[in-house]
Amino acid sequence: MKKYTYLYIITALVLLVSYSCKKDQYYIFDDIPRIQFGPPITSLVNVNPYTDSLKAETFYYEAADVVRDTIYFDIFTLGEVRKNDRAYKLKQIQLPGVENAIPGKHYVAFDDAAVVPLYVIKSDSVHARVPIVVLRDSELKSKTVNLGFEIVANENFDKGEPTKVWRKLQFTDRLSKPNAWTASFSQYYFGNYSVRKHAFMIETTGEKWDQNFIATIPSDQITYYKSVMGEALIDYNKKHPDAPMRDENNELVSFPN
Amino acid sequence: MRKLYYYAAVLLLLMAFSCAKDKGNYDYGDGEFIEISGIETSYNAISQKDTVKIAPVAKSNKEGELEYRWGIYETNVQGRVEPLDTIARTQNLSYFVKEEAKGWVLVFMARNKKTGYTQYKTTSLTVSTLFTRGWYVLKDDGTNSDLDLYLTPQNNTVSGKMEDVYSQVNGQKIQGTGVFLSFATNYKTNILNPNVFANTRTLFASTSKDIQAIGINTMKYIRNREDIFLGGARPVNGAAAVFNGSAATYILNDNQLFNIYAMSANSGLFGNRIMMDGTNSPYALSKYMFSSAGTDPILFDNTSGSFVTLGNGSGSVFTVYTDAATNTLKTKNNNHTALFLGYKSSVYLPAPDYYSRYIGYAILQDKTDPAVKRLCYLVKDKFVLTVTPEVINPSSKLYDASHYTLLVEDENLLYFVNNNEVYSRNLSNGFEQLQYAIPGSEVVTFIKHLKYTESASPGYSFNYIIVGTKSGSEYKIRMFNKVSGNLEATPVQTITGKGNANSIIYIAPSVSEYTYPSSY
Numbered sequence: 001m002k003k004y005t006y007l008y009i010i011t012a013l014v015l016l017v018s019y020s021c022k023k024d025q026y027y028i029f030d031d032i033p034r035i036q037f038g039p040p041i042t043s044l045v046n047v048n049p050y051t052d053s054l055k056a057e058t059f060y061y062e063a064a065d066v067v068r069d070t071i072y073f074d075i076f077t078l079g080e081v082r083k084n085d086r087a088y089k090l091k092q093i094q095l096p097g098v099e100n101a102i103p104g105k106h107y108v109a110f111d112d113a114a115v116v117p118l119y120v121i122k123s124d125s126v127h128a129r130v131p132i133v134v135l136r137d138s139e140l141k142s143k144t145v146n147l148g149f150e151i152v153a154n155e156n157f158d159k160g161e162p163t164k165v166w167r168k169l170q171f172t173d174r175l176s177k178p179n180a181w182t183a184s185f186s187q188y189y190f191g192n193y194s195v196r197k198h199a200f201m202i203e204t205t206g207e208k209w210d211q212n213f214i215a216t217i218p219s220d221q222i223t224y225y226k227s228v229m230g231e232a233l234i235d236y237n238k239k240h241p242d243a244p245m246r247d248e249n250n251e252l253v254s255f256p257n
Numbered sequence: 258m259r260k261l262y263y264y265a266a267v268l269l270l271l272m273a274f275s276c277a278k279d280k281g282n283y284d285y286g287d288g289e290f291i292e293i294s295g296i297e298t299s300y301n302a303i304s305q306k307d308t309v310k311i312a313p314v315a316k317s318n319k320e321g322e323l324e325y326r327w328g329i330y331e332t333n334v335q336g337r338v339e340p341l342d343t344i345a346r347t348q349n350l351s352y353f354v355k356e357e358a359k360g361w362v363l364v365f366m367a368r369n370k371k372t373g374y375t376q377y378k379t380t381s382l383t384v385s386t387l388f389t390r391g392w393y394v395l396k397d398d399g400t401n402s403d404l405d406l407y408l409t410p411q412n413n414t415v416s417g418k419m420e421d422v423y424s425q426v427n428g429q430k431i432q433g434t435g436v437f438l439s440f441a442t443n444y445k446t447n448i449l450n451p452n453v454f455a456n457t458r459t460l461f462a463s464t465s466k467d468i469q470a471i472g473i474n475t476m477k478y479i480r481n482r483e484d485i486f487l488g489g490a491r492p493v494n495g496a497a498a499v500f501n502g503s504a505a506t507y508i509l510n511d512n513q514l515f516n517i518y519a520m521s522a523n524s525g526l527f528g529n530r531i532m533m534d535g536t537n538s539p540y541a542l543s544k545y546m547f548s549s550a551g552t553d554p555i556l557f558d559n560t561s562g563s564f565v566t567l568g569n570g571s572g573s574v575f576t577v578y579t580d581a582a583t584n585t586l587k588t589k590n591n592n593h594t595a596l597f598l599g600y601k602s603s604v605y606l607p608a609p610d611y612y613s614r615y616i617g618y619a620i621l622q623d624k625t626d627p628a629v630k631r632l633c634y635l636v637k638d639k640f641v642l643t644v645t646p647e648v649i650n651p652s653s654k655l656y657d658a659s660h661y662t663l664l665v666e667d668e669n670l671l672y673f674v675n676n677n678e679v680y681s682r683n684l685s686n687g688f689e690q691l692q693y694a695i696p697g698s699e700v701v702t703f704i705k706h707l708k709y710t711e712s713a714s715p716g717y718s719f720n721y722i723i724v725g726t727k728s729g730s731e732y733k734i735r736m737f738n739k740v741s742g743n744l745e746a747t748p749v750q751t752i753t754g755k756g757n758a759n760s761i762i763y764i765a766p767s768v769s770e771y772t773y774p775s776s777y
Contacts, residue, residue: 220523227529227573
């Protein structure tokens with residue numbers, strides 16, 4: 001027996017080594033399907049978690065016969081894709097301290113039969129664009145309304161991360177701050193936003209200065225317009241020595257040098 | 258001992274199973290190699306003029322007939338991928354070069370038709386054009402301007418001339434009388450690819466009515482006053498000039514300054530007029546500038562009597578230079594106008610500074626007493642300007658001078674013209690000396706010190722004082738060597754042409770915005 005001891009030991013070691021291997025375990029999503037908002041699908045990498053959580057829109061640039069518009073947010077599912085379309089549900093939330101939008105007056109309600117079929121995740125998909133249909137009520141000429149909304153759990157989805165189940169939309173028929181007028185846009189080019197400043201930029205340059213224009217303007221043209229606006233403001237204030245340009249908050253309008 | 262047999266048996270068993278039968282299809286014969294000779298490492302050619310002829314020899318160590326192909330592809334391409342274009346299917350290449358002036362690669366391919374084996378050999382082809390080397394003269398007929406190109410095929414000595422080369426290529430002359438020539442390699446255009454704004458070797462010809470950006474490779478107009486400014490066309494008035502600073506390219510037009518900030522993406526369009534201050538005070542810059550690709554410019558506002566700059570080439574408002582503690586003539590509101598301002602030299606400051614001071618001179622005239630003129634020694638230390646004035650003696654030749662040029666990075670001399678005679682003034686001791694008396698009825702139209710070094714081809718290097726004159730409807734440009742700062746008795750070469758010559762520049766493939774400082 002003793003003469004086979006080493007052979008036994010070697011065989012045992014080989015067996016142990018063989019048994020030490022184990023098939024890797026996949027981590028399978030075993031939660032219920034969930035849904036939450038997110039950034040545009042074109043910029044999913046390295047984005048601020050609150051990107052696109054607040055949007056602002058205006059009817060200001062639209063023709064008079066445009067009475068409704070659609071603003072889109074992005075929504076994503078968690079869990080396996082399905083072969084069938086899956087509806088999700090939204091509801092308005094009342095935002096404190098601001099003028100809240102009224103369904104049917106300022107926007108098409110989320111439970112309106114006309115839009116309910118739009119709130120759906122298509123088969124084999126994990127993403128959808130969420131259409132919010134806003135209405136050009138006459139009182140938007142003099143006010144800005146706010147629409148807060150959140151996901152409601154239904155038979156298809158439970159809510160996702162708490163910080164990503166809501167979105168806000170501000171809209172008006174007046175000139176309003178485009179989303180592309182960011183903090184860095186203020187810091188490096190045109191200073192703090194005001195409606196008066198915005199209108200002055202449009203009057204002076206003949207450009208719209210809307211979301212698309214600001215988001216796509218080349219950097220050398222921004223610098224050019226910054227200089228043009230600075231010069232135009234100086235000339236304006238020289239012509240109005242007793243009434244230099246002030247904004248709607250009675251602050252002196254200025255452009256950084 | 259027997260235990261060892263067990264171990265050996267187990268190991269041998271394991272090793273036996275680790276072996277697999279080799280089913281390789283090795284060929285132990287010599288691999289094929291096609292030896293190619295007769296191709297140089299590089300070739301130079303002038304586009305639309307030269308034919309590149311190469312007769313390579315290719316020999317394979319295997320049997321089989323060889324077939325050949327020549328291709329060409331572009332180098333230093335931005336924003337696209339260029340394919341290999343086939344230009345010949347013969348062994349010998351005889352190719353009329355029509356490519357853009359830049360670097361290309363020629364590829365020779367020899368393929369054994371029997372074995373399919375192909376051997377490649379590449380060589381570089383540097384394409385220049387008739388326009389990429391020579392002396393350019395900006396001239397006018399009193400109404401419109403044009404360019405004459407004096408060719409220098411062997412060295413800086415002129416051998417051949419292309420008269421009115423701008424209008425020959427573009428079909429029309431440049432409006433206005435000639436003022437200033439300058440050159441930049443970092444000017445952005447999209448002439449090669451509409452979607453990409455890339456560095457373009459550009460000659461700027463400025464006149465009293467226009468500013469032309471001209472592609473040096475083709476001599477074709479790229480932009481002019483109609484489309485060189487953001488915001489649309491601008492009128493050009495007075496002594497316009499394009500010049501280079503350390504972080505920007507500038508236009509002086511109608512005594513106002515415009516810039517392109519070169520440190521960020523741009524489309525080669527000049528921005529809005531720079532303002533004098535936060536209240537947009539009116540200003541009128543002197544046409545003279547002190548600038549180079551290594552530093553911010555020094556400019557002089559004749560309205561306020563102030564030395565100003567655009568700090569780091571950016572912003573929308575001038576910075577007035579700060580006075581050095583020793584200044585008796587202030588940098589701001591000094592009640593003078595500028596008769597001349599120019600770049601002289603730079604001095605690198607070693608550790609712990611690691612930057613350069615820049616030295617120049619200005620000739621200022623007192624507004625209150627115009628009879629008082631001052632020669633000012635300028636030292637620019639970042640945004641601090643030392644101004645050391647010296648009243649010019651009315652009896653000196655400099656007092657009534659007209660044209661000026663400083664000897665850049667050379668002897669401490671200022672050359673100028675008085676009563677149609679060329680003088681030098683020693684800037685250390687004020688000694689003035691007649692250097693050249695213009696003969697006959699000729700009238701001086703400009704003087705310029707130009708210095709250029711081409712280390713790879715020393716025959717192209719020069720260090721000239723250049724004197725341009727006009728007599729009747731013809732110009733004459735004399736290029737003088739100097740000895741210890743003094744002109745030799747006769748010019749090294751003289752070029753003549755029709756019209757009134759106002760500015761000259763030497764262009765070569767290695768000339769860039771760093772070659773000559775921006776100064777008259």
